[in-house]
Amino acid sequence: MPNPHDFHQNVLFSTIKLDPEKVPRRCMVCGSNPSLFEYQRHAGSDPRCKKMGSCCTACAFNMLLQLADEETREWAALAAA
Numbered sequence: 001m002p003n004p005h006d007f008h009q010n011v012l013f014s015t016i017k018l019d020p021e022k023v024p025r026r027c028m029v030c031g032s033n034p035s036l037f038e039y040q041r042h043a044g045s046d047p048r049c050k051k052m053g054s055c056c057t058a059c060a061f062n063m064l065l066q067l068a069d070e071e072t073r074e075w076a077a078l079a080a081a
């Protein structure tokens with residue numbers, strides 16, 4: 001049985017070094033906005049769960065909301081145990 005703490009998630013955001021010669025890349029998540037951040041996210045210690053890419057502000061915000069949502073569910077599961 002997996003330890004619930006192994007589902008600990010990490011999301012790391014960093015700004016992209018802007019190159020004035022290049023047009024900003026598109027967000028890899030929604031594909032429409034220019035990407036402003038680079039992100040890395042992984043769950044637990046499994047390297048296969050690792051995802052990285054670039055995203056826009058809206059998608060970065062969504063990722064944080066998702067993370068908060070999962071955290072809330074984990075707390076609820078702990079409280080119900």
Ligand SMILES: [Zn+2]
Pocket residue numbers: 027028029030031032033055056057058059060
């Ligand atoms: Zn986006």
